[in-house]
Amino acid sequence: MLDMAILGLLEExxxxxxxxxxxxxxxxxxxxNVSFGSIYPALTRLEKSGAVVATDxxxxxxxxxxxxxxxxxxxxxxxxxxRARRSPGTRSRRGKKVYRITDAGRQLFAELLAxxxxxxxxxxxxxxxxxxxxxxxxxxxxxxxxxxxxxxxxLGETESGARPDLDPYxxxxxxxxxxxxxxxxxxxxxxxxSERAALADARAEPVG
Amino acid sequence: MLDMAILGLLEExxxxxxxxxxxxxxxxxxxxNVSFGSIYPALTRLEKSGAVVATDxxxxxxxxxxxxxxxxxxxxxxxxxxRARRSPGTRSRRGKKVYRITDAGRQLFAELLAxxxxxxxxxxxxxxxxxxxxxxxxxxxxxxxxxxxxxxxxLGETESGARPDLDPYxxxxxxxxxxxxxxxxxxxxxxxxSERAALADARAEPVG
DNA sequence: ACATCGCTATATCGAATCGATATAATGGTC
DNA sequence: GACCATTATATCGATTCGATATAGCGATGT
Numbered sequence: 001m002l003d004m005a006i007l008g009l010l011e012e013x014x015x016x017x018x019x020x021x022x023x024x025x026x027x028x029x030x031x032x033n034v035s036f037g038s039i040y041p042a043l044t045r046l047e048k049s050g051a052v053v054a055t056d057x058x059x060x061x062x063x064x065x066x067x068x069x070x071x072x073x074x075x076x077x078x079x080x081x082x083r084a085r086r087s088p089g090t091r092s093r094r095g096k097k098v099y100r101i102t103d104a105g106r107q108l109f110a111e112l113l114a115x116x117x118x119x120x121x122x123x124x125x126x127x128x129x130x131x132x133x134x135x136x137x138x139x140x141x142x143x144x145x146x147x148x149x150x151x152x153x154x155l156g157e158t159e160s161g162a163r164p165d166l167d168p169y170x171x172x173x174x175x176x177x178x179x180x181x182x183x184x185x186x187x188x189x190x191x192x193x194s195e196r197a198a199l200a201d202a203r204a205e206p207v208g
Numbered sequence: 209m210l211d212m213a214i215l216g217l218l219e220e221x222x223x224x225x226x227x228x229x230x231x232x233x234x235x236x237x238x239x240x241n242v243s244f245g246s247i248y249p250a251l252t253r254l255e256k257s258g259a260v261v262a263t264d265x266x267x268x269x270x271x272x273x274x275x276x277x278x279x280x281x282x283x284x285x286x287x288x289x290x291r292a293r294r295s296p297g298t299r300s301r302r303g304k305k306v307y308r309i310t311d312a313g314r315q316l317f318a319e320l321l322a323x324x325x326x327x328x329x330x331x332x333x334x335x336x337x338x339x340x341x342x343x344x345x346x347x348x349x350x351x352x353x354x355x356x357x358x359x360x361x362x363l364g365e366t367e368s369g370a371r372p373d374l375d376p377y378x379x380x381x382x383x384x385x386x387x388x389x390x391x392x393x394x395x396x397x398x399x400x401x402s403e404r405a406a407l408a409d410a411r412a413e414p415v416g
Numbered sequence: 417a418c419a420t421c422g423c424t425a426t427a428t429c430g431a432a433t434c435g436a437t438a439t440a441a442t443g444g445t446c
Numbered sequence: 447g448a449c450c451a452t453t454a455t456a457t458c459g460a461t462t463c464g465a466t467a468t469a470g471c472g473a474t475g476t
Contacts, residue, residue: 001432001433002432002433015456016454017454017455017456018453018454018455019454026365026366027374027378027382028378028381028385031381031385034433034434034435035435035436036434036435036454036455036456037432037433037434037435037436037457037458038432038433038434039455040455040457041432041433041457042432042433044456045432055451082259096453096454096455097454097455119464121275126381126385128384129377129380129381130377130378130381131377131378133375133376133377143363157234158234166235167341168341169337169338169339169340169341170235170236170338170339172337172399173236173239173334173337173338174235174236174239174338174396176392177239177334180388180391183387183388183391184384187384191380193476201461209460209461209462210462224425224426225425225426225427226424226425226426227425242462242463243423243462243463243464243465244426244459244464245427245428245429245462245463245464245465246425246462248426248427248428249427249428249462250461253461270454292445303424304424304426305425312459327435354453354469410439
């Protein structure tokens with residue numbers, strides 16, 4: 001799940017762990033306040049599987065060339081590289097590790113975004129929807145309808161009607177969450193309508 | 209977190225693992241769909257720490273009546289016991305383990321409910337609120353206000369206003385979740401108002 | 417009579433995530 | 447130049463999840 005989010009962000013630009021967390025917190029806001037205890041293991045995981053590569057931060061602006069930049073950079077950049085080399089073996093000098101997505105990573109991202117196992121929780125769905133521009137129109141529609149179906153079923157399973165068996169506090173919680181699910185469904189309905197309209201337009205006006 | 213939920217349910221009646229899960233799913237509904245992979249370890253944990261004891265289910269409900277619960281009436285309490293016996297069958301099925309809360313468990317529950325560490329996520333809060341009848345009025349009010357403060361701060365941190373930097377899908381997600389938080393705050397406000405009114409009444413009309 | 421399906425029920429495993437904590441470089445301020 | 451907040455990576459133990467294995471038992475069907 002986190003893997004998908006990270007790959008999605010890296011699709012746009014190279015980032016290091018701290019930045020990834022900030023983007024998830026700021027952009028996706030209240031939704032995804034992910035801890036470093038998740039992010040760094042995830043990055044290690046993704047690197048080991050070949051979905052991303054880590055570069056040392058000194059060549060961050062250069063998209064193409066790998067390490068061993070010629071001494072044309074800034075003085076501080078040069079010093080950083082030298083310091084990095086000074087520590088034996090590991091790049092464990094406390095400095096930025098900037099991650100770049102690979103072709104394998106892009107493919108993995110597409111897979112995780114499309115099916116990505118079950119994961120019918122709210123977090124997963126919102127994350128997928130936030131990256132929905134990477135999906136084909138009909139896959140987008142399917143995502144929305146799948147989510148709608150899940151929520152409808154949950155609503156149905158919840159015993160509806162007044163519930164005098166619950167005390168006021170529990171009842172308030174249940175009603176509030178039920179209302180939230182209803183709100184979600186209305187939201188999904190409007191999104192689904194938009195998607196359908198876009199699909200109809202595309203069908204009516206094919207390529208040109 | 210789960211520990212608190214389990215202890216809270218066991219405050220009312222003895223239950224076995226499967227039933228605990230069902231109650232969390234049905235009562236707390238969409239909020240708490242807990243897996244067995246969490247419940248059984250949690251029960252083992254609680255038993256090892258002495259917060260609960262496991263019985264074979266044949267000698268349930270000795271001293272177990274509505275001890276600290278508000279006066280729901282002895283009739284409904286009786287019915288609850290009967291229902292608990294009838295539904296799963298009085299005789300223990302294969303190794304059914306019925307758990308009963310102990311005095312230590314009740315104390316642990318009170319602690320978890322009151323402070324319970326940080327845990328400022330939505331799940332923890334809703335769970336606490338659902339058991340809020342076990343809290344003192346001012347602790348209840350503090351719980352609500354603490355939650356409100358957290359949500360307000362989060363709202364403030366989220367860069368507000370139109371965000372043309374985000375693509376339509378991500379923007380929709382952000383706006384929807386932001387709207388949800390606003391809705392939560394309004395809900396909290398009404399609850400806080402009720403609590404304050406109740407407190408004022410209690411002060412105006414002390415015990416007798 | 418018995419096969420078999422579905423619900424009840426407990427249990428365990430590996431993996432993902434969290435929250436806390438340690439460490440260190442950098443940048444700003446007095 | 448002492449001090450402190452921010453940036454940044456990393457690891458630890460504990461919790462939770464999802465999948466899976468196992469059985470008993472009640473219908474339903476043939």
